[in-house]
């Protein structure tokens with residue numbers, strides 16, 4: 581038995597290595613009408629790390645993301661956040677445990693500015709909805725926090741421009757501000773650099789590094805430059821199963837991983 585297989589009954593939310601696990605899946609499976617999209621996946625995301633989920637098309641990455649955030653329910657297996665079992669919970673309940681996610685599809689309002697987007701997000705989160713009778717003091721608090729968040733994603737100079745006028749990479753940065761406005765401890769980013777040119781990709785790498793400080797991040801990305809630049813740990817999925825895991829350098833040298841990607845190229 582090697583070290584990875586040896587389970588010495590660590591405390592809940594803790595690994596035998598002493599590292600704290602922020603998000604964990606055990607034996608997670610998902611069937612879609614008899615088709616097993618995710619098969620018996622074990623995943624430990626260490627607190628404070630950036631963890632990449634990669635794999636060829638159809639490997640099950642999005643399904644796993646949807647399971648971890650409650651958008652779909654597992655057929656079997658368990659999910660824990662900071663040691664707490666959240667299996668079968670609704671997305672809002674999982675968000676309440678500190679897990680937030682971004683989506684590939686953009687959901688911004690063209691006529692609202694970045695500052696307004698974030699302010700509305702903060703108000704909605706506080707449970708006030710669009711209540712316009714909030715006190716000036718409360719509104720000022722939202723304004724200050726919104727400005728901080730807009731600044732954190734590098735959009736200060738564009739804070740008062742309608743979002744419709746922002747470039748694609750800037751819109752994605754604004755979405756990032758909306759996700760971190762939820763104050764998550766665990767952040768799941770679905771293809772943060774999808775559809776971006778090299779310049780935006782590099783800016784997004786820096787942005788993710790910035791917002792990962794003090795948080796745990798899991799992301800899916802097809803761009804190996806992004807994975808290699810960001811990830812402390814990589815899990816490779818293939819046909820719904822974990823094919824390999826380890827550092828970027830370890831998994832990229834793994835013959836099974838090379839074969840999986842070569843297979844994808846020859847199918848293209």
Ligand SMILES: Nc1ncnc2c1ncn2[C@@H]1O[C@H](COP(=O)(O)OP(=O)(O)OP(=O)(O)O)[C@@H](O)[C@H]1O
Pocket residue numbers: 612615616617635636637638639640641642643644
């Ligand atoms: N709602 C669904 N009903 C039936 N099959 C599904 C459903 N969602 C996903 N699948 C199937 O499950 C498998 C895994 O899909 P998934 O979208 O999770 O892969 P992925 O790794 O995210 O792929 P990509 O990189 O292309 O986004 C695919 O074969 C897909 O067709």
